[in-house]
Amino acid sequence: MAQRVQIILEDDYDGGDADETVSFGLDGAEYEIDLSSANASQLRDALAPWLSHARKVGGRRRSRAAAPAAARPSATDGPGSTSDIRSWALENGMEVSSRGRISSEVRSAYEQAHA
Structure with a gap:
C-alpha cells in the first residue's frame, strides 16, 4: 500500500498558510519560525537596519539532513581495550x-x- 506524507506549514505569526521556515539567532539562542512569504519579508525588513551594522560570526548552519560525525571507538571497546x-x-x-x-x-x- 502506498502512503503519502504531506507536511503543511502554518504561519506561526498569523495562522495562515506558511511558505518557508525562517531561522535566526538572538542572544545565543537559535530560533525557527514558519512564515508566509509576506511575513518573512516583514521580519527580514524589520531586522535589516540592525543587520546592516552587525558582524556576521559564522556561515550557514549545516542542514539537519547532514550526517553526524562518525563516532570514534572508545578505548574500552573490544579486545585490547x-x-x-x-x-x-x-x-x-x-x-x-x-x-x-x-x-x-x-x-x-x-x-x-x-x-
Missing part, C-alpha cells in the same frame, strides 16, 4: 596504574602476548 590490557598486566605481575594512560611497554607486551 584499556581495561583488558590493565587486567592482563596485573595478572602478569606488571606495574600499571588503575587510571590514566597505559605505558607503551605494557601495551606492547600485551600485543605480543596476544598476537
Whole structure:
C-alpha cells in the first residue's frame, strides 16, 4: 500500500498558510519560525537596519539532513581495550596504574602476548 506524507506549514505569526521556515539567532539562542512569504519579508525588513551594522560570526548552519560525525571507538571497546590490557598486566605481575594512560611497554607486551 502506498502512503503519502504531506507536511503543511502554518504561519506561526498569523495562522495562515506558511511558505518557508525562517531561522535566526538572538542572544545565543537559535530560533525557527514558519512564515508566509509576506511575513518573512516583514521580519527580514524589520531586522535589516540592525543587520546592516552587525558582524556576521559564522556561515550557514549545516542542514539537519547532514550526517553526524562518525563516532570514534572508545578505548574500552573490544579486545585490547584499556581495561583488558590493565587486567592482563596485573595478572602478569606488571606495574600499571588503575587510571590514566597505559605505558607503551605494557601495551606492547600485551600485543605480543596476544598476537
